[in-house]
Amino acid sequence: MTTYIIRRLLYAVPIVLGVMMITFILFRVVGGDPAVEIAGKTATAEMIADIRHELGRDKPLFINTVAYKHQGVTSLFDSQLFHHLVQSLTLDFGKSLRDRRPIMQIIKDGAGASLSLTVPMFIISLLVSLSISLLVAYLRGTKFDRILVVLCVLGMSMPYLSYIKFGQYFIGYQLNLFPVFGYEPGLAAIRYLALPILIGVLSGLGSEVRMYRTIILDEVNADYVRTARSKGVNTARILFKHVLKNAMIPIITRVVLAVPFLFLGSLLLERFFGIPGLGYLTIEAINSRDYPVINAMTFIGALLYVLGVIVTDICYALVDPRVELR
Amino acid sequence: MTRRTVALLSAFAGSMLVLGCGRTNQATAKDDPGLKVRYAALGSKIRGLDPGDIGDVTSSLVASQCFETLYQYHYLKRPYELIPCLAEDMPQVSDNGLTYTIHLRKGVYFTDDPCFPNGSGRELKVQDFIYAWKRIANIKYLSKNWWIFDGHIVGLDKFRDYTKSLKGNEAVDYDRPVEGLKALDDYTLQIGLTKPWPQATYLLAHLPTAPMAKEAVDHYGDQIMNIAVATGPYKLESWTRGSKLVLVRNPKFREELYPCEGEPGDRGSGLLDTCGKKLPFVDRVEYTIIEEDQPRWLLFMQGKIDASGIPKDFFAQAVTDQRKLSPQLAAKGIDLVIEEDPSTYWFGFNMEDALIGKNLPLRRAMSCAWNRAEYIDVFTNNRGIAAKGIFPPMFKEFDRNWVNPWADYSLDRAKKLMQEAIALNGGKSLEVTLSMPGTDTTFRQMGQYFQRCMDKIGLKVKVDYSDWPSFQDRIKSKSTQIFAMGWVADYPDGESFLQLFYGPNESPGPNNFNYHNPEYDKLYQQISVMPDSDTRVKLYRQMERIVCDDCVAILSLHGVAYGPYYKYIRNFKPHAFGYGLMKYIDIDLDLRHKLVGR
Numbered sequence: 001m002t003t004y005i006i007r008r009l010l011y012a013v014p015i016v017l018g019v020m021m022i023t024f025i026l027f028r029v030v031g032g033d034p035a036v037e038i039a040g041k042t043a044t045a046e047m048i049a050d051i052r053h054e055l056g057r058d059k060p061l062f063i064n065t066v067a068y069k070h071q072g073v074t075s076l077f078d079s080q081l082f083h084h085l086v087q088s089l090t091l092d093f094g095k096s097l098r099d100r101r102p103i104m105q106i107i108k109d110g111a112g113a114s115l116s117l118t119v120p121m122f123i124i125s126l127l128v129s130l131s132i133s134l135l136v137a138y139l140r141g142t143k144f145d146r147i148l149v150v151l152c153v154l155g156m157s158m159p160y161l162s163y164i165k166f167g168q169y170f171i172g173y174q175l176n177l178f179p180v181f182g183y184e185p186g187l188a189a190i191r192y193l194a195l196p197i198l199i200g201v202l203s204g205l206g207s208e209v210r211m212y213r214t215i216i217l218d219e220v221n222a223d224y225v226r227t228a229r230s231k232g233v234n235t236a237r238i239l240f241k242h243v244l245k246n247a248m249i250p251i252i253t254r255v256v257l258a259v260p261f262l263f264l265g266s267l268l269l270e271r272f273f274g275i276p277g278l279g280y281l282t283i284e285a286i287n288s289r290d291y292p293v294i295n296a297m298t299f300i301g302a303l304l305y306v307l308g309v310i311v312t313d314i315c316y317a318l319v320d321p322r323v324e325l326r
Numbered sequence: 327m328t329r330r331t332v333a334l335l336s337a338f339a340g341s342m343l344v345l346g347c348g349r350t351n352q353a354t355a356k357d358d359p360g361l362k363v364r365y366a367a368l369g370s371k372i373r374g375l376d377p378g379d380i381g382d383v384t385s386s387l388v389a390s391q392c393f394e395t396l397y398q399y400h401y402l403k404r405p406y407e408l409i410p411c412l413a414e415d416m417p418q419v420s421d422n423g424l425t426y427t428i429h430l431r432k433g434v435y436f437t438d439d440p441c442f443p444n445g446s447g448r449e450l451k452v453q454d455f456i457y458a459w460k461r462i463a464n465i466k467y468l469s470k471n472w473w474i475f476d477g478h479i480v481g482l483d484k485f486r487d488y489t490k491s492l493k494g495n496e497a498v499d500y501d502r503p504v505e506g507l508k509a510l511d512d513y514t515l516q517i518g519l520t521k522p523w524p525q526a527t528y529l530l531a532h533l534p535t536a537p538m539a540k541e542a543v544d545h546y547g548d549q550i551m552n553i554a555v556a557t558g559p560y561k562l563e564s565w566t567r568g569s570k571l572v573l574v575r576n577p578k579f580r581e582e583l584y585p586c587e588g589e590p591g592d593r594g595s596g597l598l599d600t601c602g603k604k605l606p607f608v609d610r611v612e613y614t615i616i617e618e619d620q621p622r623w624l625l626f627m628q629g630k631i632d633a634s635g636i637p638k639d640f641f642a643q644a645v646t647d648q649r650k651l652s653p654q655l656a657a658k659g660i661d662l663v664i665e666e667d668p669s670t671y672w673f674g675f676n677m678e679d680a681l682i683g684k685n686l687p688l689r690r691a692m693s694c695a696w697n698r699a700e701y702i703d704v705f706t707n708n709r710g711i712a713a714k715g716i717f718p719p720m721f722k723e724f725d726r727n728w729v730n731p732w733a734d735y736s737l738d739r740a741k742k743l744m745q746e747a748i749a750l751n752g753g754k755s756l757e758v759t760l761s762m763p764g765t766d767t768t769f770r771q772m773g774q775y776f777q778r779c780m781d782k783i784g785l786k787v788k789v790d791y792s793d794w795p796s797f798q799d800r801i802k803s804k805s806t807q808i809f810a811m812g813w814v815a816d817y818p819d820g821e822s823f824l825q826l827f828y829g830p831n832e833s834p835g836p837n838n839f840n841y842h843n844p845e846y847d848k849l850y851q852q853i854s855v856m857p858d859s860d861t862r863v864k865l866y867r868q869m870e871r872i873v874c875d876d877c878v879a880i881l882s883l884h885g886v887a888y889g890p891y892y893k894y895i896r897n898f899k900p901h902a903f904g905y906g907l908m909k910y911i912d913i914d915l916d917l918r919h920k921l922v923g924r
Contacts, residue, residue, distance in 0.1 A: 181621035276568030
């Protein structure tokens, strides 16, 4: 397994480098000039040029052939691309152009709040949807099953924003069960996070239940289930011990790949409920041409995704003895 | 899944709920019912509190409760009037208008902070202003506010050039003299100007010109954006980035009294009831960042914030057709103020565009075809005034008696002009492109409305929707034809608008129209050094007419703000230019308890 992990990690290097190159080309070549944003509303051409110089945006994009002629080989790499690569690979993303704060500090501050929302939401959602799916699979073909499938389709059809707006207005404002908005550090956060978590869980339930139901039904109809039944094994044991275990491969694919994105937060929930997480950080960075932040978030996102894929493969081997990692 | 797995997952979920925590809140008003707390909402995140680098309204709004400037606007008087703040009196200006001598108020202290010896805030000196302004000039600092000083102060541009010459991390020598910035003594500042600068005093009331203690910058380094070492009525208590910021009364704040004069009607509205009382009245200000309309409005309706704007979707619920507060809101003890903004919004023409720039009848036809009244009704719930010129009505340069023939909605005239425009184009039909600064539904609806208006005169319009940075790039590279934009004045002087049409300010400068008119440019050079006078007002109006006659933009509207607030907020008077106004606000705690139960 160690060889496998090392090999997969080595495979990940060109993938991450590729993501970095695409980010660089997208935002440096066609993404516009941050100097215009910094220079402010009454900027002159000279101000913009000065700021471009300070940001290193007047350096060649890929290779500095001009500097090479005067200063030698090392200056060949005095270009925007190499600075971009060095920053990413050393995890020294510098400071945000917008906030002037170290980017790692921004990420550290926001990650906690984001995770405090997304992790419970993810786990509760997983437990609830799996339980409902097992129940529905057990009651397949009954009225209950059919009603639930209809409800799932209805739930999937409703826009996410509608859940948020309705939940905030009805549960938060009209029924006054939870605070409408806000966030406090410490244990007080639970009071504020309850409603967004509830909304997040409810909004995802339709698609989750429908998908897990399909996966579980595939297993329920398998030969080994009939064998277990004929041997007199009780239904709960069949469902939880045998069916769920065999349904784990597709479930793990979905679950483990979703885990890295928990770190990136939930854009709309954070914005509507005032949770100071990372959900909106990348969007704001794109809107304000804050390239160091865009670079950091893309790099970290890519890294987490690649690691997520490797962990998924390892989990396959753990839950299914037939899978061998070579 | 075993019970143990479920238990572990639940425990993990529980632990995540408390992640991101570490600090607990300080003692609040809940413990002290006599404490006056103002609960305010902010519509966007606070970038930072360093005045030299602040360019956005939200950060300015918060930082200006802590940082002060040499001058400030009188809270109650209209038209807007400047009065001394950190200065002892108004500046003494030399006869040639090139030297400003400003005496600093004595006995003003910075807040106590670890950056000072023994943690005790020292007295404010002239050197703190000179340092702050040199810091803005320093290119390494990348301040958004260099435009304030650019080309105005003798030697400051040279200082900027010096900072440009520094390599890498080489330290900036802030002791390097600047000829136009002299400390005659600790309390007397002499500013030497390159040419007369009639707007100088307004800009000395602008937050970025606030003094900065060098000790604070040296002590906090990169973290200076998160700190407020200042002289104002409030100091920073806590700040959860992107969520909440709390200010508390600064115990070292100098003695400043509530004004005893205002405009007619202020006495009747109770705005002079606290005349002569020591500022500030409120002990604590809690800002909550609420970027979405719905939660902001719901919190306001719950009485958890004291004042709010009215989101478009809730406007009908809040305001009647007669522009009065709805009975439901009035019954909750809410009042409403309506105030004009110092703003003008337009669809600008790029005068360097081969088609638009050379076809005056086309520009005029489009301006006459633009239905301002309907647009204001549909898109702003009538929160706007149809624009006929570039100056908003609150400006003294606004001429109530003047009629701009090209800003009146008239389809007949527009169609006639359109025929002229087509003839000028060699008889070929015309098609233009409008660039919109956003991609969301509202921008798309606006674009479609523009298309519909122009379709009525037979003009085809293609609309390009792009995000703000891309839109800005296109404007600055002169690659738009027509663009939707606007301007909110920083100070009550029409020059703020006139600079936008001055030829040498063309893109990437503020003249996004790339408008060049020798007569206009000559007049601009004349007024840019001219002190305020009736003659100058006449020249301003003459310049406005040149721009309108050339139809450089389809002038659309001037903004009007509707601000509902609970009646327990006392001394609330909207101000178009002032920021550090929290010190004037008072709270009737008994009435608050009665109305919202807190």
